[in-house]
Amino acid sequence: AVENIFFFENTTSTMDEAKKISENNKNLAHKSLIVALNQTQGRGRKNRHWLSFGENIYASYIYLPKNLMPQDGLFVMFAGCIAIVLALKQIGIDAKIKWPNDCLVSDKKIAGVLVDAKSDISSIDEIIIGFGVNINWADIPEETNATSVYEVTKKTTDRLFILDKIVQYLEALIKLIENKRKSNIIKLWRLYDTTLSRKVEIISDSKKIIGKASDIDEYGFLLVETQNGIQRIITSDSVRFL
Numbered sequence: 001a002v003e004n005i006f007f008f009e010n011t012t013s014t015m016d017e018a019k020k021i022s023e024n025n026k027n028l029a030h031k032s033l034i035v036a037l038n039q040t041q042g043r044g045r046k047n048r049h050w051l052s053f054g055e056n057i058y059a060s061y062i063y064l065p066k067n068l069m070p071q072d073g074l075f076v077m078f079a080g081c082i083a084i085v086l087a088l089k090q091i092g093i094d095a096k097i098k099w100p101n102d103c104l105v106s107d108k109k110i111a112g113v114l115v116d117a118k119s120d121i122s123s124i125d126e127i128i129i130g131f132g133v134n135i136n137w138a139d140i141p142e143e144t145n146a147t148s149v150y151e152v153t154k155k156t157t158d159r160l161f162i163l164d165k166i167v168q169y170l171e172a173l174i175k176l177i178e179n180k181r182k183s184n185i186i187k188l189w190r191l192y193d194t195t196l197s198r199k200v201e202i203i204s205d206s207k208k209i210i211g212k213a214s215d216i217d218e219y220g221f222l223l224v225e226t227q228n229g230i231q232r233i234i235t236s237d238s239v240r241f242l
């Protein structure tokens with residue numbers, strides 16, 4: 001269960017607040033949840049700007065793992081996506097996961113997960129998991145290709161109810177990773193995935209890769225069938241469905 005909650009009406013980014021909390025007092029960091037009503041410098045993966053308009057979820061969760069290896073970071077990101085999908089299921093929303101860190105409804109982005117891990121060569125010391133989930137965002141600009149719970153249900157939803165569910169699922173899923181049951185994470189991921197078997201265009205290290213997303217491997221990396229054989233995507237700047 002969450003041990004501390006830090007609440008901000010307005011902040012630059014809950015990731016910044018999480019870092020400050022863990023730098024100032026490591027004892028307070030473990031299982032702390034940082035929640036903001038608004039962010040002025042929300043960010044996404046690859047330092048992209050994360051729009052923080054509307055009554056959405058902006059939160060970061062700090063976890064000091066005992067038993068995670070550096071290569072488990074991607075699985076924590078998957079756990080974040082699965083937790084969001086399961087929480088949205090509770091209010092009847094059918095969200096899907098797009099590798100590596102997006103949650104989509106009808107191919108529009110409803111949520112994103114950002115993981116900051118501090119690790120040395122053998123283990124992860126600290127992990128900060130950021131969630132942005134679009135909840136009561138009504139007037140979404142067309143060009144964002146985003147959606148929200150409101151847009152799907154036409155109803156206002158209690159953001160804290162959803163956040164509470166996300167964190168409960170997340171804690172259970174992280175336990176699975178710590179207990180070396182990553183294959184269970186992969187199973188759940190496959191159940192809710194919408195990446196595999198689709199044609200994708202991936203930008204990775206400024207190279208463009210086009211092909212069919214065929215599978216993920218045991219490390220969580222994406223395998224893409226291209227004209228030059230199977231390519232393994234370890235890091236990507238963007239994944240676009242064609």
Ligand code: BTN
Nearest residue numbers: 013042043044045059112130132
């Ligand atoms: C992504 O899609 O690339 C990840 C987006 C993560 C956004 C959340 S909002 C709360 C937390 N604070 C941030 O600045 N980013 C994450």
